[in-house]
Amino acid sequence: MTRRSVDLQGGPVEYEWFGPTVADAARPVAILLHEGLGCIDLWRDFPERLAEALDCRVLAYSRHGYGGSGPCDLPRPVTYMHHEAQAVLPELLGALGVDRYLLVGHSDGGSIALIHGGGPADPGLVGIVMLAAHIFNEPINQIEITRARQAYETGGLKDALAKYHGANTECAFRGWSEAWLSDAFKGWNLESFLPRIQVPCLVMQGISDAYGTEEQVQGIEAGLTVPNTIIMLPDCGHAIHRDQPDRLLGAIRDFASGLKGMQN
Numbered sequence: 001m002t003r004r005s006v007d008l009q010g011g012p013v014e015y016e017w018f019g020p021t022v023a024d025a026a027r028p029v030a031i032l033l034h035e036g037l038g039c040i041d042l043w044r045d046f047p048e049r050l051a052e053a054l055d056c057r058v059l060a061y062s063r064h065g066y067g068g069s070g071p072c073d074l075p076r077p078v079t080y081m082h083h084e085a086q087a088v089l090p091e092l093l094g095a096l097g098v099d100r101y102l103l104v105g106h107s108d109g110g111s112i113a114l115i116h117g118g119g120p121a122d123p124g125l126v127g128i129v130m131l132a133a134h135i136f137n138e139p140i141n142q143i144e145i146t147r148a149r150q151a152y153e154t155g156g157l158k159d160a161l162a163k164y165h166g167a168n169t170e171c172a173f174r175g176w177s178e179a180w181l182s183d184a185f186k187g188w189n190l191e192s193f194l195p196r197i198q199v200p201c202l203v204m205q206g207i208s209d210a211y212g213t214e215e216q217v218q219g220i221e222a223g224l225t226v227p228n229t230i231i232m233l234p235d236c237g238h239a240i241h242r243d244q245p246d247r248l249l250g251a252i253r254d255f256a257s258g259l260k261g262m263q264n
Contacts, residue, residue, distance in 0.1 A: 002016070002017075003015075003016050003040070003068070004016065005068070005069075006092065006095050006096065008088060008091050008092060008095065009087075009091065010064045010070065010072070010088060011064055011069070011070025011071070012069060012070045013061055013062065013063070013064065013069045013070070013088075013092060014040060014061065014062050014067055014068040014069045015040070015059060015060065015061035015062075015092075015096070016040050016047070016059075016060050016061070017057055017058070017059055018047040018048050018050075018051045018057070018058040018059075018060065019047075019048070019051025019052070019055075019056060019057045019058050020051070020055075020056070020057055027056050027057075027100070027261055027262070028056065028100040028101050028102050028124075028126050028259070028261050028262060029056060029057045029058070029059055029098050029100065029101045029102070030050055030051070030054055030056055030057070030058045030059070030101070030102045030104055031058075031059050031089075031093075031098070031101050031102065031103050031104065032046075032047060032050075032058060032059065032060040032061075032104050032105075032106075032109070033089075033103060033104065033105035033106070033108075033109030033110070033112050033113055034060075034062070034063070034066070034106060034108075034109050035106045035107035035108055035109055035132075035239075036107055036108040036176035036180075037161065037172055037173065037176060038062075038066065038106070038107075038109070039062040039066040039067030039068075039069075039164050039165060039172075040060045040061065040062050040067055040068075041067065041164050042164055043060055043241065044241075044242070046241045046245065047060045049245065049249055050104070050249065050252065053249045053250075053252065053253045054102075054252070054253060054256050054262065056262070059096070059098065061092065063084060063088070064088070064171075065168055065171035065172055065175050066165060066168055066171070066172050067164060067165060067166075067168065068166070068168075069168070071167070071168055071171050072171045072175055074170070074171060074174055074175055074178070075174070075175070075178050075179065075182070076175040076176075076178070076179045077179075078179065078182070078184045078185050078188060080175070080179060081108060081111050081112050081115060082115055084112050085112045085113070085114075085115035085116035085119065086115065086116065086119055089112070089116055090116075090122075093124075098124070099124050100124045100126060100261055101124055101125060101126065102125075102126055102127045102128075102129070102256060102259065102262065103116065103117065103125065103127070103128045103129065104129040104131070104252065105128075105129070105130060105131065105133065106131040106132060106239070106240070106241065107131070107132050107133065107134070107211065107238065108134075108176070109131075109133075110129075110130035110131050110132060110133025110134070111130075111133050111134050111135070111190060113128050113129070113130055113133070114128065114130060114133055114135070114190055114193055114194070114197070114220075115190060115193055117193070117196075117197040117198070117199060117201075118190075118192075118193025118194060118195075118196040118197050119193070119196070121198055125199050126199060126259045126260050126261060126262065127199050127200045127201065127202070127255065127256065127259045127262075128197065128199060128200075128201045128202070129201075129202045129204070129252055129255065130201065130202070130203045130204070130220065131204050131205070131240050131241070131248070132204070132205050132206065132209055132211065132212060132216075132238050132239075132240060133203070133205075133216065133220065134190075134211075134212055134216055135189065135190040135191055135194070135216060135219050135220055135223075136188065136189045136190070136191070136216070136219065137180070137185055137186055137187075137188050137189075138212060138213060138215070138216070140210070140211065140212065140213055141180065141211050141212060142180070142181065144210050144211050145176075145177050145180050145181055145211075146181065148173075148177060149177050149181070152173050152177070157173075158173070161173060191219060191223050194220060194222075194223025194224050194225075195223055195224070195225050197224060197225075197226055198226060199226060200226055200227045200228065200229075200255070200258065200259060201220075201224055201226060201227075201228040201229070202228070202229045202231070202251065202252065202255040203217055203220050203221065203228060203229070203230050203231070204230075204231045204232075204233060204240055204248065204251060205217050205231075205232055205233070205240075206232075206233050206236030206237045206238060206240055206243060206244070207232050207233060207234050207235075207236060208235070208236060208237045209236070209237055209238045210237060210238055211238045212238075214232065217230060217232065229251075229255055231251055233247060233248075
């Protein structure tokens with residue numbers, strides 16, 4: 001598929017369509033929201049496989065400061081995920097003419113999906129898939145991000161990330177790590193958004209996730225008032241789409257089959 005760019009208020013954003021080139025106008029689009037160090041390319045073959053599994057178009061994009069999108073200002077504020085969910089994502093959907101959509105978010109992307117769903121009601125949103133999403137800051141998260149910072153500064157992580165983020169490498173890593181490790185982020189919490197979500201949710205996390213405990217999933221389940229499916233995956237770490245892609249795709253396919261407009 002062809003990589004494209006759209007100019008938004010915060011600068012250009014790269015995006016890519018996967019799946020059918022001509023889609024049923026009434027069929028929702030699956031929107032992929034990447035993790036804190038992700039971008040379009042770091043989804044690997046998951047967008048194509050998801051499009052095939054759901055028989056719908058899939059839209060992946062790199063947020064500002066990632067991949068081939070425009071840079072971001074550093075340091076990122078504590079509310080950077082709120083801004084993405086409440087300002088950038090709606091602007092992007094409007095610019096690309098997306099009216100009906102399913103959100104599929106991983107890690108930071110899952111939290112962004114949660115915030116978006118818990119905002120003003122949007123009749124175009126049909127469901128939310130949260131993969132290893134966070135609703136509060138945990139000690140385990142702090143430990144792993146500190147290790148990642150050490151690997152970035154003295155190991156090979158910076159060079160590895162540069163292959164995908166190029167000139168945005170500093171924005172991508174420092175924007176994410178410095179926000180999460182800041183004193184201001186210690187009280188970060190999204191639980192108030194959960195009761196306001198009005199669409200079905202699929203919540204998945206790996207049992208061996210190094211960036212969050214089962215308390216994240218338990219908190220999400222406790223706060224939701226809509227139909228939801230909770231899945232904890234064995235033999236799976238933080239990156240579910242890499243560790244357990246077949247089980248993930250099967251779970252999303254089953255979940256989507258019950259959503260309005262997604263039935264085959």
